[in-house]
Amino acid sequence: MTARTSSETARVIPEATVARLPVYLRALTALADAGIRTCSSEDLATAAGVNSAKLRKDLSYLGSYGTRGVGYDVDYLRYQIAREIGVTQDWPVVIVGIGNLGHALASYSGFRSRGFRVVALLDADPERHEEVVAGVAVRPFDDLDAIAHEHAVAIGVIATPAAAAQDVADRMVAAGITSILNFAPAVISVPDGVDVRKVDLSIELQILAYHEQRKAHEHARDEVAAAMGGEA
Amino acid sequence: MTARTSSETARVIPEATVARLPVYLRALTALADAGIRTCSSEDLATAAGVNSAKLRKDLSYLGSYGTRGVGYDVDYLRYQIAREIGVTQDWPVVIVGIGNLGHALASYSGFRSRGFRVVALLDADPERHEEVVAGVAVRPFDDLDAIAHEHAVAIGVIATPAAAAQDVADRMVAAGITSILNFAPAVISVPDGVDVRKVDLSIELQILAYHEQRKAHEHARDEVAAAMGGEA
Numbered sequence: 001m002t003a004r005t006s007s008e009t010a011r012v013i014p015e016a017t018v019a020r021l022p023v024y025l026r027a028l029t030a031l032a033d034a035g036i037r038t039c040s041s042e043d044l045a046t047a048a049g050v051n052s053a054k055l056r057k058d059l060s061y062l063g064s065y066g067t068r069g070v071g072y073d074v075d076y077l078r079y080q081i082a083r084e085i086g087v088t089q090d091w092p093v094v095i096v097g098i099g100n101l102g103h104a105l106a107s108y109s110g111f112r113s114r115g116f117r118v119v120a121l122l123d124a125d126p127e128r129h130e131e132v133v134a135g136v137a138v139r140p141f142d143d144l145d146a147i148a149h150e151h152a153v154a155i156g157v158i159a160t161p162a163a164a165a166q167d168v169a170d171r172m173v174a175a176g177i178t179s180i181l182n183f184a185p186a187v188i189s190v191p192d193g194v195d196v197r198k199v200d201l202s203i204e205l206q207i208l209a210y211h212e213q214r215k216a217h218e219h220a221r222d223e224v225a226a227a228m229g230g231e232a
Numbered sequence: 233m234t235a236r237t238s239s240e241t242a243r244v245i246p247e248a249t250v251a252r253l254p255v256y257l258r259a260l261t262a263l264a265d266a267g268i269r270t271c272s273s274e275d276l277a278t279a280a281g282v283n284s285a286k287l288r289k290d291l292s293y294l295g296s297y298g299t300r301g302v303g304y305d306v307d308y309l310r311y312q313i314a315r316e317i318g319v320t321q322d323w324p325v326v327i328v329g330i331g332n333l334g335h336a337l338a339s340y341s342g343f344r345s346r347g348f349r350v351v352a353l354l355d356a357d358p359e360r361h362e363e364v365v366a367g368v369a370v371r372p373f374d375d376l377d378a379i380a381h382e383h384a385v386a387i388g389v390i391a392t393p394a395a396a397a398q399d400v401a402d403r404m405v406a407a408g409i410t411s412i413l414n415f416a417p418a419v420i421s422v423p424d425g426v427d428v429r430k431v432d433l434s435i436e437l438q439i440l441a442y443h444e445q446r447k448a449h450e451h452a453r454d455e456v457a458a459a460m461g462g463e464a
Contacts, residue, residue: 016248022438030419085438086445093437101336110417110434115441154444155437178447179440185342187262195443197436202342204429205325205387206254206317208411209347211427212386213318215410 013084017058021081023048024055028078040071087115092151094177096168097160098123098131098138101183105159106133119151124164141168148175155179162186169196245316249290253313255280256287260310272303319347324383326409328400329392330355330363330370333415337391338365351383356396373403380407387411394418401428 013021027047031039041059045052059065059072062080066072082088093116095102105111106121121133124141131138139147147153156172158165158180165184172180173194182188182198190196245253259279263271273291277284291297291304294312298304314320325348327334337343338353353365356373363370371379379385388404390397390412397416404412405426414420414430422428 018442019435019439021442022432022435025438026432026435084442086441087438089445091437091441091444099336100332100339104331104333104336105433107332108433110432111437114434114438116434116437155440157437179444181436181440193447195440197440199433199436200254200258200342201337201340201431202346202348203251203254203258204413204431205323205343205348205389206257206319206346207251208387208413208427208429209318209323210250210253210316212323212411213321215425 334391
């Protein structure tokens with residue numbers, strides 16, 4: 001039996017496109033919420049903050065090309081992207097570490113609306129075990145293994161201090177969790193086959209800082225030009 | 233006076249590269265923390281999760297090419313990137329909305345280590361005005377204008393519920409703030425010249441879901457192949 005290039009296995013979407021699909025989904029949801037039923041690639045590109053050539057290229061990986069003169073059907077494109085990402089199905093998620101960030105994540109409406117269902121909140125601190133956050137009780141960290149198996153949890157979220165992150169990741173992997181979202185300010189190592197994504201809340205601030213710096217430079221240049229009486 | 237293409241004005245860095253610079257900076261910081269002084273573009277690309285050709289292209293915009301056979305000097309490249317982003321300078325930041333997420337952001341060590349100094353925490357709720365979070369007192373939202381001018385705040389962070397976000401953004405713009413990081417699950421509109429970046433905490437989860445779905449498909453295909461007695 002030779003390797004066959006089926007339409008399913010061949011269609012590998014570049015990682016950069018994968019990372020933009022949720023952004024398109026968010027933009028389409030905003031358009032739909034505003035009552036917009038169809039949109040041009042330019043409209044959608046503007047809403048998503050990318051250029052429209054890149055958008056069209058990205059959507060072509062999904063076999064989605066829009067209709068000339070009409071554009072994209074907002075609802076249908078939302079469905080196509082959601083299906084491609086996998087968020088049309090239900091993803092049980094556990095959150096470990098129920099400090100301020102864990103609280104915020106447990107209450108975050110954006111998870112549920114995307115198919116992520118928080119099935120358990122875990123914390124090593126017994127003082128937190130009385131708490132109920134967004135309708136979910138905080139349970140001992142040692143329950144991780146039982147909960148992961150009971151709910152077939154594939155995705156774990158680490159919101160602990162840095163020092164605890166590697167231990168939590170090891171326990172998640174041992175419990176069969178194969179995707180980890182790490183909010184802790186620590187690099188964690190995991191075996192092959194386990195995906196980790198690290199969230200750094202300062203990255204977006206750094207991008208803003210870059211633009212602030214440019215604005216300041218341009219402003220200074222304009223002032224110099226004005227002082228010299230020059231024209232642009 | 234004709235428009236002149238000076239080395240400074242000509243060097244416009246593509247937006248996608250700008251978005252990756254903080255990721256390189258984080259990877260370089262991790263290498264430095266591990267005691268690594270020089271690294272190849274492959275090492276750095278792996279640590280940053282991009283391919284090495286893209287990394288070299290990105291760094292070429294900074295005029296940074298490494299040394300053949302030696303690679304990049306970790307500390308110097310950190311400095312170059314930090315300077316390019318603008319995080320070698322101090323950025324006063326205000327956070328509005330001191331619920332769970334605002335608390336988590338106020339305590340987030342990753343801001344301070346990147347040059348972002350939280351100069352004020354503001355909340356409309358008088359019950360929060362007694363609180364001190366990470367050494368900073370929570371003050372009334374109405375103090376925004378005075379604080380923004382006193383500290384020359386250029387960057388504001390919105391961590392309020394969705395319903396309050398647009399009003400907060402309007403007040404920030406009126407107070408002279410020209411960059412806004414929006415954590416509220418709401419789209420806000422601002423005048424030209426003001427940059428907004430919206431953080432969606434579910435985006436990284438969606439990227440993980442995409443890979444989980446692929447892993448599940450591959451596993452199912454392997455099982456079918458095994459049941460058919462086929463070889464890969």
